Amino acid sequence: MVETATTGANRTAKGGTPPVRLLGNGPRRWRWLGFGVALMAAGGLIAATAADQLDDRQGVLVAGGDLPAGHVVTAGDLQVTELAGTQGLSVVFDDRLEEVIGQTLTLPVAEGSVLPETALGTDSAYPVTGQAVVGASLAPGRFPTSLEPGARVSVVVLGSQNAGGNAGGNAGGAGGGATTPGVQAYAAHLQSFEPGTADGPAVVELVVSAADAAQVASAAASENITVVQVSPQDGGQ
Amino acid sequence: MTRTVALFSLGGAPGVTTLSMALASVWPGEAGAVLVEADASGGDIATRYRLHASPALIDLAAAARRGPAENGGATGGPLAHSQALPGGLPVCAAPTTADRANGAVELLAQNPGILGADQAPAVVVDLGRLAPRSPAARLAMAADVVVLVVQDDLAQLRRVKDSAAAFREAFRDLRVVVRTGADSTSEIAEATGLPVAERIGRDDKAAAFLRGERNDRRPHKRPLFKTAAVLARRLAEETAPIPAPDTRPVGVQS
Numbered sequence: 001m002v003e004t005a006t007t008g009a010n011r012t013a014k015g016g017t018p019p020v021r022l023l024g025n026g027p028r029r030w031r032w033l034g035f036g037v038a039l040m041a042a043g044g045l046i047a048a049t050a051a052d053q054l055d056d057r058q059g060v061l062v063a064g065g066d067l068p069a070g071h072v073v074t075a076g077d078l079q080v081t082e083l084a085g086t087q088g089l090s091v092v093f094d095d096r097l098e099e100v101i102g103q104t105l106t107l108p109v110a111e112g113s114v115l116p117e118t119a120l121g122t123d124s125a126y127p128v129t130g131q132a133v134v135g136a137s138l139a140p141g142r143f144p145t146s147l148e149p150g151a152r153v154s155v156v157v158l159g160s161q162n163a164g165g166n167a168g169g170n171a172g173g174a175g176g177g178a179t180t181p182g183v184q185a186y187a188a189h190l191q192s193f194e195p196g197t198a199d200g201p202a203v204v205e206l207v208v209s210a211a212d213a214a215q216v217a218s219a220a221a222s223e224n225i226t227v228v229q230v231s232p233q234d235g236g237q
Numbered sequence: 238m239t240r241t242v243a244l245f246s247l248g249g250a251p252g253v254t255t256l257s258m259a260l261a262s263v264w265p266g267e268a269g270a271v272l273v274e275a276d277a278s279g280g281d282i283a284t285r286y287r288l289h290a291s292p293a294l295i296d297l298a299a300a301a302r303r304g305p306a307e308n309g310g311a312t313g314g315p316l317a318h319s320q321a322l323p324g325g326l327p328v329c330a331a332p333t334t335a336d337r338a339n340g341a342v343e344l345l346a347q348n349p350g351i352l353g354a355d356q357a358p359a360v361v362v363d364l365g366r367l368a369p370r371s372p373a374a375r376l377a378m379a380a381d382v383v384v385l386v387v388q389d390d391l392a393q394l395r396r397v398k399d400s401a402a403a404f405r406e407a408f409r410d411l412r413v414v415v416r417t418g419a420d421s422t423s424e425i426a427e428a429t430g431l432p433v434a435e436r437i438g439r440d441d442k443a444a445a446f447l448r449g450e451r452n453d454r455r456p457h458k459r460p461l462f463k464t465a466a467v468l469a470r471r472l473a474e475e476t477a478p479i480p481a482p483d484t485r486p487v488g489v490q491s
Contacts, residue, residue: 018466021262021269023324024452025286 057084059094063109068149068192069119069207070126070133071105078115090117108150108191132213133191136220136227137201143227147204151190154228155206157219158183185228186212239314239353241360242270242472243380245367247396251388251416254281256437257363258447259465260384262326263457264359265473271315271357273297273329276365277339277373280331282322285449292318294331298344301351314354327357339372346372349379359473374407382472383408384434389418394428401430414468435468437461 059080067077078101080094092100092115100115104126107119127133147153159182191205204227208216219225242260246253257272264270274280274294283293297318319327331338345351352360362380364373377383385404387393397413404411412434415425422433443461445451456462 018263018265018457018469020456020462021264021324021326022258022322022447022456024446024454024456025323025449027450029452 055084057082058086059083060086060091061094061097061100061115063111063113063115065111066149067105067109068205069105069108069189070191070205073100073103073105073120075101083114089114091115092117092120110150127207130210131207132210134206134208134213134217134220135203136206136216136225137196137203137223138225138227139201139223140196140199142225143202143204144229145195147190147193147227147229149190149192151193151229152232153188153190153206154230155186155188155208155216155219156183156226156228157186157215158224158226184215186216188216190227239355239357239360240382240473241352241362241380242382242384243362243364243377244384244386245364245373245377246386247393247400248366249388249390249393251386251393252437252444253365253386254363255444255447255461256384256386256414256416256465257361258282258326259443259461260469260472261328261359261361262324263462263466264361264469265466266358268358269326270359270361270469271319271327271329273315273319273352273360273362274331275342275345275362275373275376276331277335277342277371278365279333279335279338281333281448282328283330284333286322286328286330288320288322288328288330292320292329294318294329294341294345295337297329297351298341301348302344314351314357315360316355316357342376343372346375349376352376352379378407380408382410382412384412384414384468384472385431386414386416389415389420389425394425397429397431404431412472434471435464437464 060083062079062081064077064079067073071077075097078097080097083091086093100120103120103122105119106121106126106128107116109115109119121128186208189207191207192203193205194203196202206216206227216225244253244257244260254274254276257274261270261272272282274282280294282288283290297315300313300318315329316327319329321327332341352362362376364377367373367377383404385397387397411431413429413431414435414437415422415433416437417439418425420428422436426433438460440459440461442451442453443456443459446453446456446459453459457466
């Protein structure tokens, strides 16, 4: 007796597929293992790259010693340090090292402090318009020993007989102030300061208003000046 | 009552072992089926799945020879002499060489009733290539359902046609499964004189999976297993009218 069912007779009536009581017994796919290892390596590489990009530390230039204003920068003056979060700060990055060398500082920079972008200028940019640099030698006792480059000082000119109202007016107009007749004071910055030997004179360079430069220079030539250190908050008065 | 399904070919390697495994692995019901590899020319499953030498067909044959009396009245059937493949399919694997396998099948054919000795719902028997008056032919005659696997190939189909009359007399319930080919099912049925129960397409991936050469996460999605599931459900549910057992030798012309 022969079964008469034909192909597909019952197929549509029966849905679902029963489970197969067999499991794969094939050879291990070593290439999948290799793929996994490669994937791990790639993940590590991506993570390392991402971490590297997140770390935005950059090299910035730092003064290797006390640099006075007007100093021409040389390679020996500079050090490089890694710094993060420099956005919005006036700093010079180390990739501009070559460019910085040979420039003139318009501001004094203390040892170990970051070189500000604003302190860099060319020779023609120093001293800035409206200012003048006056050199003077000071006898001991005519200056406080606490002077440092960059200090805000008041230059007091002694016994200027011909100053009178004329000079006082000028000084007053320039922000200086004549408080005693015959004695005039001029606001200034100390650019450099070289203390002399035991009893020798100290040599200073003073940045003064251009209008005051002649008065101060002539007084300095006759050694009639005294340098008074004032609080920066007093605006040189 | 255990249902025995015997699969065989008339030569040409149309994939009897592949279909037997697929059929047994998707047999419906909780308990499923036991696969007995009774291929007299030697088995492949033990090698493919690295099975132990025992328990296997040799042990089943030995138990068949001893009979229930010598085993204390309780003879284990195929399930008692099988090893589970990965996935849980119990297999009673044939020895790899023809001489030992042929001896085991011969012993089994002397007592085919042992195939239904344990309470497994179904036993799928892979008989390999069937020769007339062979022990395998006697096993096929004792089976509830016989499935002839044939390639869609002119020589094969001619062989089936010439054997059809003898098969009708010898087997209680014969089904024909045709593998691959371009001929239409009705043409084949007409040419062979036997109805075609199922067509099985080419499915190299499923075949490689069954050979243990390939991993597959969802084998039930493969066409071979889908077709096998349909066939298994039909074989399990449809009970053919059983004529009086015919003990005449099978006259297969090959």
